[in-house]
Amino acid sequence: MRRFLLALSCLLIALALTGCGAAAESQFSTAADSVASFTESGRAMPAMPAAAAPQMAREVVVEKEMLREMEVPAEAFMAEESAEMDSAATESMSESLPTLEEVQASVAAQERIIVRTVGMGLVVDNVADTVDRVGTVSQNLGGWTVSSDRSAIHHGSVSVRVPAQQLDEAIRQIRALAIRVDSESSTSQDVTDEYVDSSSRLRSLRATEQSLLNLLTQADDVEDALEVQRELAQLQAQMESLEGRIKFLQQTAAFSLINVRLSLAPKSMPVEAGPDQTFSAGQPARFRATFNPPTEIEDFNFIWDFGDGSKVEGTGSAPTTQPGQRVTATVNHVFEDDRDSPYIVQLEITGTGQAGIVEGSDTLIATVTRIPTIEVFAGERRVVEEGEEVEYSGSFTRPEGLWDIQYQWAFGDGSPSVIDAPEDGATRAVAIHTYENYRPQAYEVTLTVTAQSEAGEVKGSGSFRVDVRESQGLIAGSWNLAASAKWAVRALSAVALAIVNILIWVAIFSPVWLALAAIGYGLLRLNRIRRARRNNSRALQNLEDMSPGASAVSTAPEQS
Incomplete structure (x- = not known):
């Protein structure tokens, strides 16, 4: 059991060193053979090839440490190992190691593996038809269509693979399909090192797999068999990944990729x-x-x-x-x-x-x-009387390079503007205007001067305000007929307005006045009745006082 675990440990160490490059193949083969001979005879491992000696020396040191951890008696193992390394392995290392020149020559002698990719931008008269024709070109040369897009009317794309030896011919035929080639690019990638390294690692993993299979047949119990089985599953997963990568490199190197972007050729307008x-x-x-x-x-x-x-x-x-x-x-x-x-x-x-x-x-x-500027001075603020005819005069500059000069007066009262052209060399603009109506606000008067130049129309303007006062009318001495007439009219208007207001108030309060008059009349009538009764009472009293038969005389009429 202990020997089996030791062998499995040595094999796992060899498996961990599979990423060391192309030299790993001989190392893992030697490690697998050594594990097999060690498990069969229990002796030290035989001498190794000279090229693998340095790496195996490092592996032996690692195995020593593992043996110490597993509490294996190291005296016999160390003695056999030292004797073996001191005799055959050391001499073989010193005599068989390749020089740097030999390694460089070996790499140069290898056939390089190049992956080429071409990108093209074409202008065509029909996008969908060109996509099909590019696919036909690749098929005729032994390739196939990888992907295509013809969903848009104005743009499209297609990617094809063709044999590497037919790449130049494919590019020539695809160019012939276009009205114009807008762009073309080509890239090359050397994957020789990756391919050689992956192939070497794959061979080493296969050798390790065979050793694990041998250990699996020698397992004494189920636990050892399951341990080897787990290691074997991991190893096979690595092998499948490497096989896929190697196949991809072989395919991409054997068949070059061409990416074509298509644009519809525009029509003229x-x-x-x-x-x-x-x-x-x-x-x-x-x-x-x-x-x-x-x-x-x-x-x-x-x-x-x-x-x-x-x-x-x-x-x-x-x-x-x-x-x-x-x-x-x-x-x-x-x-x-x-x-x-x-x-x-x-x-x-x-x-x-x-x-x-x-x-x-x-x-x-x-x-x-840079066209010249016309400076305009229209005038200063002034006061005029309504109905008065007044002359307005403004000035302006007249730089060189101008022609067709005109000026325009706008008086701001709604009357038509005054437009005129000055005489040659003149720089004044004159107009006569009459404000017919007075108003409290001032009028805005604007003088605009326009001319033509090489850059088009040139314009300048200036403005000022005019206050219009009321007309004074006919004046005799200090007496103003118009002013007096206006004052009389205003006074009569005020009196008439007051009378009208009084009548309005009387009409509004007429029910109140009638009620008050009725109440007053009733009170007056009642007062007269009371006074008459009082007088009658006094007269009767007087008659009674004057005669004894007054009562009889006075009562007779009452009975009658």
């Missing part, structure tokens, strides 16, 4: 950027173009390049009154500097839709200049 123009430096310049797209083209994108390092992109457009014609959205741009004038302004428009892709372009010349 007439575009008019507009006539050549002259602009003023620092002032907004407006650009708008017209174009005639084919039917079934709905989406448009345009780019203005103004030639001064700035660009503007847009998508807005609208139809015009002309059938089939559209106009782009207006774009504003400011040329700050006139030193590099004139500028070449370029316009590019791209349209997409069911009909495919259309493109159009046009240019215009933009001349930038």
Whole structure:
């Protein structure tokens, strides 16, 4: 049992060192043979090949430590090991190690394994048809289609593999399918070292697998068999991974990959950027173009390049009154500097839709200049009388490079503006105006001077306020007829207004007045009745006092 565990430990040490490169193959083969001979005879391991001696010397040191941990008597093992290493192995190492030149020559003699990948960007007249034709090219040369995408009308892609020796021919035939080749790139990857290393590790793992199988047949109990079985499963998983990687390297080296990106070739479209123009430096310049797209083209994108390092992109457009014609959205741009004038302004428009892709372009010349400025002095604030005819006079500068100079007076009272052209060399603008009506607020008077220049229209303006007072009318001495008439009218108006107010109040309170009059009349009537009764009482009293028969006389009428 102890010998079995020792052998299994040695085998696991060899398995852990499988990543040491191409030299691992001879090491693991020797380790497997040594484990087998040790388990059969119980003797020390036989002499090893000279190329594996340095690595095996390190493995022996590790085995010594494991033996100490397992409490194995080390005297016999160390004696056999020392004798073996001192005699045959040491001499073999010193005589059989390859030199650096021999190793370099061996690597150079190997056939290199190169993986090539090619990327191409093509412009074609039909994306879906070209995808099929690229696949046909690869099949005819012994390859196959890896993937393809033809879902869009304007773009697509296809990836194919062809035999490495047919790669150049495949590229030549694919180029012939395009209207234009926009891009082409090729990359090469040398995987020789990885392939050799993976192959060597795989052979070493197979040798280790065989040793584990031998140990499995020699297992004394179920626990030992299960332990070997677990190690064997891990080893086989590593072997499968290496086999897959080796197969992938072989396939990618034997069949090169070509990735093709396809774009639909655009159709031409007439575009008019507009006539050549002259602009003023620092002032907004407006650009708008017209174009005639084919039917079934709905989406448009345009780019203005103004030639001064700035660009503007847009998508807005609208139809015009002309059938089939559209106009782009207006774009504003400011040329700050006139030193590099004139500028070449370029316009590019791209349209997409069911009909495919259309493109159009046009240019215009933009001349930038610094135009002179017109300074205008209209006048100062003044007071005039309503109905008075007044002359207004303003002045302006007249720099060189201007023509068709005109001035315009606007008086702010709704009357027509006065437009005139000064004489040659004149710098004054004169107009006569009458304000017919008085108002408390001042009127705004504006003088505007316009002229033409190479950069277009030039304009300058100035303004001032005019207060209009009421007219004084006819005056005799210190007596003003108009003012007196106005005062009389105002006084009569006030009296009439007061009378009207009184009548309104009387009409409103008439029920109250009637009620008060009725109450007053009733009170007066009651007072008169009381007074009459009082007088009658007094008269009767007097009669009784005057005669004894007064009572009889007085009662007779009452009985009657």
